[in-house]
Amino acid sequence: xxxxxxxxxxxxxxxxxxxxxxxxxxxxxxxxxxxxxxxxxxxxxxxxxxxxxxxxxxxxxxxxxxxxxxxxxxxxxxxxxxxxxxxxxxxxxxxxxxxxxxxxx
Amino acid sequence: xxxxxxxxxxxxxxxxxxxxxxxxxxxxxxxxxxxxxxxxxxxxxxxxxxxxxxxxxxxxxxxxxxxxxxxxxxxxxxxxxxxxxxxxxxxxxxxxxxxxxxxxxxxxxxxxxxxxxxxxxxxxxxxxxxxxxxxxxxxxxxxxxxxxxxxxxxxxxxxxxxxxxxxxxxxxxxxxxxxxxxxxxxxxx
Numbered sequence: 001x002x003x004x005x006x007x008x009x010x011x012x013x014x015x016x017x018x019x020x021x022x023x024x025x026x027x028x029x030x031x032x033x034x035x036x037x038x039x040x041x042x043x044x045x046x047x048x049x050x051x052x053x054x055x056x057x058x059x060x061x062x063x064x065x066x067x068x069x070x071x072x073x074x075x076x077x078x079x080x081x082x083x084x085x086x087x088x089x090x091x092x093x094x095x096x097x098x099x100x101x102x103x104x105x
Numbered sequence: 106x107x108x109x110x111x112x113x114x115x116x117x118x119x120x121x122x123x124x125x126x127x128x129x130x131x132x133x134x135x136x137x138x139x140x141x142x143x144x145x146x147x148x149x150x151x152x153x154x155x156x157x158x159x160x161x162x163x164x165x166x167x168x169x170x171x172x173x174x175x176x177x178x179x180x181x182x183x184x185x186x187x188x189x190x191x192x193x194x195x196x197x198x199x200x201x202x203x204x205x206x207x208x209x210x211x212x213x214x215x216x217x218x219x220x221x222x223x224x225x226x227x228x229x230x231x232x233x234x235x236x237x238x239x240x241x242x243x244x245x246x247x248x249x250x251x252x253x254x255x256x257x258x259x260x261x262x263x264x265x266x267x268x269x270x271x272x273x274x275x276x277x278x279x280x281x282x283x284x285x286x287x288x289x290x291x292x293x294x
Contacts (some may be wrong), residue, residue, distance in 0.1 A: 081154060082148050082150075084147035
């Protein structure tokens with residue numbers, strides 16, 4: 001997977017999430033879609049660049065672990081909304097990681 | 106104290122209103138609310154955070170659960186009180202002022218008699234005002250009458266009488282004193 005291909009796909013995903021955000025009337029889902037759009041267009045693009053080029057590998061995976069750990073912490077304090085956001089973040093990261101490995105996304 | 110805007114924003118959602126209606130019945134935890142409203146715990150949690158931020162509900166830990174309860178004191182405020190919070194502040198300030206005034210009167214005028222005038226200007230003005238209330242606005246008094254009225258409250262009637270003139274609360278002409286009123290407040294003479 002070349003970075004250009006990766007970036008193009010992520011831009012498409014970001015656009016798709018923005019569209020979903022516009023279409024939904026649910027306040028919470030809107031903010032989640034916007035969060036994911038922002039992740040695809042900024043954070044995951046930058047992380048993918050360093051990962052694909054081999055400059056700094058393993059960063060994306062450590063962020064994924066942090067998200068999972070945070071999700072558990074939020075569940076302990078009954079903050080289900082924040083826990084669910086962390087789960088959504090983790091899913092987005094996993095999706096980008098699968099794309100990098102050219103697996104089915 | 107919740108500010109009006111955040112309260113109105115928090116209330117402008119059907120799900121949040123439903124949550125409040127449930128909480129009005131009894132204190133509940135997220136899962137129970139989710140079950141009752143047929144929503145996901147994450148959705149309920151999201152809306153509860155908004156209600157918490159607006160000060161409409163409060164939370165407390167109860168063993169494994171986070172219990173949420175409605176804050177009735179905020180919900181009983183009128184729309185006017187929420188929309189114009191500065192009026193509440195004014196009322197609060199007036200109340201504090203009144204409490205301070207009562208405290209000064211109690212300290213310097215026990216049983217309606219003032220033995221010593223306060224040295225602090227603000228306190229002395231309160232005592233002067235209290236003494237001045239024994240005069241009728243618009244009425245004229247002879248100097249002897251003025252002295253008698255003041256003398257019943259404070260023995261140094263001359264100082265107080267001169268202060269009333271200096272403050273513009275009374276005018277003097279040919280030994281006759283006319284009560285103008287406290288409305289025309291001047292600075293301390």
